[in-house]
Amino acid sequence: MNRIFAVAICALTLLNVGCAQSQKSSEKNTASYSWPEEQWDTSSPEAEGIDPVMLNRFVEQLKSDKYGRVNHFILIRNGRIVVDEKIKRDYTAIAANVSPEETIGLNTRNPIFGYEDAYYHPYYKGSDLHSLQSVTKSVTSIALGIAIDAGHIQGVNAPVSPYFEAYEFDKSDSRRASMTIKDLLTMQSGIEWQTEGDYQDPLNSTVALENADNWIQLILNHPMEREPGKFFEYNDGVSVLLGKIVREATGQRLDKWAEEHLFDPIGIESYYWKITPDGEVDSMGGLYLSAHDLARVGLLMLRNGKWKDKRVVSQSWVRQSTERHVIDRAPDDDESNAGYGYQWWLPNPVTADTVAFSAFGFGGQRLTVIPALDLVIVFNGWDLHVDYGAPERALRTEVLPDAVRR
Numbered sequence: 001m002n003r004i005f006a007v008a009i010c011a012l013t014l015l016n017v018g019c020a021q022s023q024k025s026s027e028k029n030t031a032s033y034s035w036p037e038e039q040w041d042t043s044s045p046e047a048e049g050i051d052p053v054m055l056n057r058f059v060e061q062l063k064s065d066k067y068g069r070v071n072h073f074i075l076i077r078n079g080r081i082v083v084d085e086k087i088k089r090d091y092t093a094i095a096a097n098v099s100p101e102e103t104i105g106l107n108t109r110n111p112i113f114g115y116e117d118a119y120y121h122p123y124y125k126g127s128d129l130h131s132l133q134s135v136t137k138s139v140t141s142i143a144l145g146i147a148i149d150a151g152h153i154q155g156v157n158a159p160v161s162p163y164f165e166a167y168e169f170d171k172s173d174s175r176r177a178s179m180t181i182k183d184l185l186t187m188q189s190g191i192e193w194q195t196e197g198d199y200q201d202p203l204n205s206t207v208a209l210e211n212a213d214n215w216i217q218l219i220l221n222h223p224m225e226r227e228p229g230k231f232f233e234y235n236d237g238v239s240v241l242l243g244k245i246v247r248e249a250t251g252q253r254l255d256k257w258a259e260e261h262l263f264d265p266i267g268i269e270s271y272y273w274k275i276t277p278d279g280e281v282d283s284m285g286g287l288y289l290s291a292h293d294l295a296r297v298g299l300l301m302l303r304n305g306k307w308k309d310k311r312v313v314s315q316s317w318v319r320q321s322t323e324r325h326v327i328d329r330a331p332d333d334d335e336s337n338a339g340y341g342y343q344w345w346l347p348n349p350v351t352a353d354t355v356a357f358s359a360f361g362f363g364g365q366r367l368t369v370i371p372a373l374d375l376v377i378v379f380n381g382w383d384l385h386v387d388y389g390a391p392e393r394a395l396r397t398e399v400l401p402d403a404v405r406r
Helices: 016-026 052-063 091-096 135-149 181-185 205-210 215-221 236-250 254-266 291-302 315-321 390-403
Strands: 070-077 080-086 287-289 326-328 338-340 357-361 365-370 375-381
Touching: 052 070, 052 080, 052 390, 070 291, 070 390, 135 181, 135 236, 135 254, 135 287, 135 291, 135 315, 135 357, 135 365, 181 236, 205 215, 205 236, 215 236, 236 254, 254 291, 287 291, 291 365, 291 375, 365 390, 375 390
Parallel strands: none
Antiparallel strands: 070 080, 070 375, 326 338, 357 365, 365 375
16 A cells, blocks of 8 residues: 555533434434545535535635635535535745745744645645644544554543653652543643744744654643643643554554554555654644545544444544533634534534534644534645634535535
């Protein structure tokens, strides 16, 4: 198999009817939906119960850049692609016109972390592999769930510290000793993380991380700020720790584990995953997949962790991951009180049957699953200076509630 290397269900606070409808959809008769083989089956909006006029109007708005710079939009219902719109852009020319003041990121070590470098962003070396940014976190969560299912990790309440015994850091703080894997998954680690400013600010902790020699050590050197499990604070570093935990628990680096236990079973043959200077996988934002393969991840989650007749990840993990464990504001999203699960976002629904869970990524990466409507939505984009969550939000809140037949 050729590869490129450098290497839910329902929000707890929502109406019970939403949960019931999500459950019904995910357990529908398998004869009514398709599974992709090497290629996806395609269909028309009309055949899948979607208003073509409203959908076509939205696609034209995407092509006119009404919602910013979208590269690829895919809409899937019943396992069949009904929209597959790829917008070609010259990112070499776009990057050449970015002024120093507008440059995102201050990485001086490695061009793979230079977000204006068209060789690596948004597509990897001219391929169809697109940077997923923080959507990587949600994929990492699935990989970790598979490791728990296999018995390599005792569960989400397992303490974090034993996985990092080889590192020197302050182990005297009892708050750090009490930190669990669940605290990392739900962004409630209590570890200090500077998120003020933006990716042009050298004091931003993520900028510092991407310039570090040893990512794991830098994260562990951050002091504890709060009691774990008490306060939500978005922290890229804890997602890197989750990737390392998978490696320590399974004996396989995260990319290799995911390849064997997640990508292979659902038919993903090509990917790229950034490797950090200390030889770990960038599990906070380093994964690249094609839009069609990212949709496979969404379909796996829509089908409660099964792929055809094979169980890839447990149904209980899918449900735990996509439950509302905390409430906070999604980054770069105007939806206040959005929920957060195990590295998955739960955006606010318009109606009970538009309950969704989503993977969000910098620049316009979105993977959204709406179980009750049997929908998988993929957006790839690379607009670093605007509200890059706007296209997915407009589709989910303004178009689909009226366009999709129940």
